[in-house]
Amino acid sequence: MTATKIVYIFTLGWSPEFVIRPLLEEGISNGATIVLLASKPETEYATKRVEEAYNQIKNFLAMAGVTDLRYVEVDLNQEFLRVCRDIVRAIKEFIGVDRLKFYLTGGMRILIVATLVVARLLGAVHRVEVELSREDRPVTYSIPLSILEASPRMVTKTQLEVLRQLKVFSEARFEDLALDRSSVTVRNHLTKLREMGLVTHISRARKQVYRLTPLGELLLEVLG
Numbered sequence: 001m002t003a004t005k006i007v008y009i010f011t012l013g014w015s016p017e018f019v020i021r022p023l024l025e026e027g028i029s030n031g032a033t034i035v036l037l038a039s040k041p042e043t044e045y046a047t048k049r050v051e052e053a054y055n056q057i058k059n060f061l062a063m064a065g066v067t068d069l070r071y072v073e074v075d076l077n078q079e080f081l082r083v084c085r086d087i088v089r090a091i092k093e094f095i096g097v098d099r100l101k102f103y104l105t106g107g108m109r110i111l112i113v114a115t116l117v118v119a120r121l122l123g124a125v126h127r128v129e130v131e132l133s134r135e136d137r138p139v140t141y142s143i144p145l146s147i148l149e150a151s152p153r154m155v156t157k158t159q160l161e162v163l164r165q166l167k168v169f170s171e172a173r174f175e176d177l178a179l180d181r182s183s184v185t186v187r188n189h190l191t192k193l194r195e196m197g198l199v200t201h202i203s204r205a206r207k208q209v210y211r212l213t214p215l216g217e218l219l220l221e222v223l224g
Contacts, residue, residue: 013106
């Protein structure tokens, strides 16, 4: 059986713990690849701090038996989309692997945002995961890429009415939502809303009961 190929991509600042801690929590395998994306240092002090962080990460990975460590400096003194392009070029050989996981854990904000944009683009056609760390405590957040695809324009007026009805009911069968519409029409709308990640359903007494997802709730908050 072929082992799953995993590539972890970190945005790197001056704090190695933001790389080491997630890998410890996940339980890194020695067959993984680690890519560190760092902004190109512009002072001797910055160079020294990045080198210190890199060496600590390298030593940790050596103890864990991980040998495939890549370090890439990204020039941030250029247009934003060129920064994104350089990030893609840095990880291009890994595009399409079994699991591509981005950790937005450090570095300058422009680097983090550009890496998130790249992850979103890749996530449209590949399996991609994204996590974001807090600076003040050991907490990480999984970022669903579907939220970056969401737009008020993605739903029709009728679908929006269905979402608002679901908010009032908290949860409902499709028959409950077919007030002045045919059941077939409402079922079709719910199917499309489920595909967009805006509603979900569970089976109860042989009936499908629908409810809003957190993304659906968020979209309604935006639309009012």
